[in-house]
Amino acid sequence: MRNVTSRRIALALVAALVVAAVSVSTAGSVAPVKRAVLIVIDGKGKVMSTPRGIACPKTCRGYFPKDSLVHLVAHPASGWRVARWSGECKSKAARCAFYLTTEHECSAQLCRVGAFGVRVYFVKSAPGVQ
Secondary structure, three states, rough: HHOOOOOHHHHHHHHHHHHHHHOOOOOOOOOEEEEEEEEEOOOEEEEEEEEEEEEEOOEEEEEEOOOOOEEEEEEEEEEEEEEEEOOOOOOOOOOEEOOOHHHHHOOOOOOOOEEEEEEEEEOOOOOOOO
């Protein structure tokens, strides 16, 4: 099962990198460079971003200008909580932020150069604990 998920993630990243490649407009100017951010969720909840671009309940990607600051917020489902993040986010809090700079590319073995990977882990809350 994990192998199938890894293959799907790899295929999604390859597609994201192709779409995020620099293109030339008909006027001859170069389009702004975009970076792909791949989100993978374990457990029940969703992740949203600022600037807008990511709002996903399982696995998704968003595109943002290179070198921009991306804020992510994890929203656990009822009865669940954020356990931790991995990849670009190293936290146990519901929020994280990172810059899309080349020094940070490709962490958590989720992506190839030009994309950023983030995984959030939701776990069931103990009874009476939020």
